[in-house]
Amino acid sequence: MYDVVIVGAGPAGISLAVEALEAGISHENLLILEKEKEHAFTIKKFYPDAKLVTANYKGMEPKCEGLLCMTDLPKSDVIDFLDRTIETYRLPVHYEEQVYTIYEDIEKECFVVKTSRASYETKIVVIAIGVLGKPKKPDYPLPSSLSERILFDVTSRAVKNEHVLIVGGGDSAAEYAQYLLQFGNTITLSYRRERFERMNLINRRTIEELERLGIITLRYNSHIRGVEDKEGKPLVHFEEPPTPVIFDRVVYALGGSSPKNFLESIGIAFDGPQPIVNEHGETSIPGIFLVGDLVHYPKGGSIITAFNSARRAMEAICSRYLHCTLRKEG
Numbered sequence: 001m002y003d004v005v006i007v008g009a010g011p012a013g014i015s016l017a018v019e020a021l022e023a024g025i026s027h028e029n030l031l032i033l034e035k036e037k038e039h040a041f042t043i044k045k046f047y048p049d050a051k052l053v054t055a056n057y058k059g060m061e062p063k064c065e066g067l068l069c070m071t072d073l074p075k076s077d078v079i080d081f082l083d084r085t086i087e088t089y090r091l092p093v094h095y096e097e098q099v100y101t102i103y104e105d106i107e108k109e110c111f112v113v114k115t116s117r118a119s120y121e122t123k124i125v126v127i128a129i130g131v132l133g134k135p136k137k138p139d140y141p142l143p144s145s146l147s148e149r150i151l152f153d154v155t156s157r158a159v160k161n162e163h164v165l166i167v168g169g170g171d172s173a174a175e176y177a178q179y180l181l182q183f184g185n186t187i188t189l190s191y192r193r194e195r196f197e198r199m200n201l202i203n204r205r206t207i208e209e210l211e212r213l214g215i216i217t218l219r220y221n222s223h224i225r226g227v228e229d230k231e232g233k234p235l236v237h238f239e240e241p242p243t244p245v246i247f248d249r250v251v252y253a254l255g256g257s258s259p260k261n262f263l264e265s266i267g268i269a270f271d272g273p274q275p276i277v278n279e280h281g282e283t284s285i286p287g288i289f290l291v292g293d294l295v296h297y298p299k300g301g302s303i304i305t306a307f308n309s310a311r312r313a314m315e316a317i318c319s320r321y322l323h324c325t326l327r328k329e330g
């Protein structure tokens with residue numbers, strides 16, 4: 001029987017494990033389950049390589065409450081920091097082990113966490129799976145023959161000297177555009193609204209300046225009706241002229257859909273699109289906590305808010321369940 005099983009080894013899961021170990025939970029009583037081969041998969045997969053990871057993301061105050069903290073750093077340094085954290089604390093992570101469901105064993109008074117490989121019994125479950133597990137897809141169907149040409153990130157394929165359409169209007173769309181420009185690509189950005197409202201100021205200014213200089217093409221108020229396979233390339237039908245247009249690639253940056261089905265199948269209550277949690281991230285099922293991006297759905301959070309949510313969850317886990325004492329920060 002574990003004390004705490006953490007689902008997901010991103011910033012939130014890693015910081016929860018650090019807080020737990022520092023509060024006196026032993027390595028033997030703690031387990032992290034990660035579905036991918038490596039930790040922090042979201043950062044590795046979705047961030048462009050040269051990205052500066054900002055502590056103040058989406059205007060969220062970069063004030064650290066717990067043991068883990070970060071300043072503005074290049075992507076590689078953030079990954080190094082998390083690598084070192086896992087190594088220094090000898091975090092017990094099982095990789096390539098996806099959690100499929102979680103249920104309560106009333107008789108044994110514990111939760112059972114079922115994965116692709118095994119079942120684990122635990123007193124507390126902390127779900128730290130983020131919101132980006134499944135990228136949001138458009139409403140129209142995408143031809144399966146174009147799976148190499150239609151992407152949902154910019155790191156899974158090398159894209160060079162191509163004519164690329166990016167669909168989306170948030171920070172990811174802006175950062176994908178800046179990243180792909182470095183490799184000789186010609187960028188068109190399609191956004192359904194008349195101006196960028198979701199981008200941070202730096203990204204918005206950069207994108208607008210790139211358009212002013214004629215380096216990228218912005219299509220505001222742009223609606224796509226469908227995508228067709230035209231001799232192996234995406235032929236994109238817009239509602240507005242010019243249409244249709246052939247691209248070498250289309251990259252969707254529409255954000256992530258909440259793993260609502262997963263949480264609901266566990267029995268966690270929702271209020272509209274949001275899972276109901278208290279200030280410690282505890283769900284409608286006492287003993288099951290949400291941390292990281294899941295707590296901030298649908299806006300999504302930042303790395304520091306993920307660290308902080310882990311601290312807040314651990315406060316309640318210690319005081320209400322495991323009778324441990326949190327280590328003071330610094």
Ligand SMILES: Cc1cc2nc3c(=O)[nH]c(=O)nc-3n(C[C@H](O)[C@H](O)[C@H](O)COP(=O)(O)OP(=O)(O)OC[C@H]3O[C@@H](n4cnc5c(N)ncnc54)[C@H](O)[C@@H]3O)c2cc1C
Nearest residue numbers: 008010011012035041042054057099130292293301302303
């Ligand atoms: C393009 C982009 C740029 C960003 N830039 C910044 C920035 O500059 N600064 C900043 O602070 N934040 C930034 N963010 C936000 C930041 O990445 C997130 O807030 C942070 O990663 C959330 O951490 P998390 O641990 O909650 O979730 P995640 O980082 O998403 O980690 C979740 C982990 O859970 C694993 N997992 C998922 N499902 C399962 C399952 N069923 N079983 C087991 N494991 C599972 C995943 O593989 C993953 O490793 C950016 C996000 C994106 C997409």
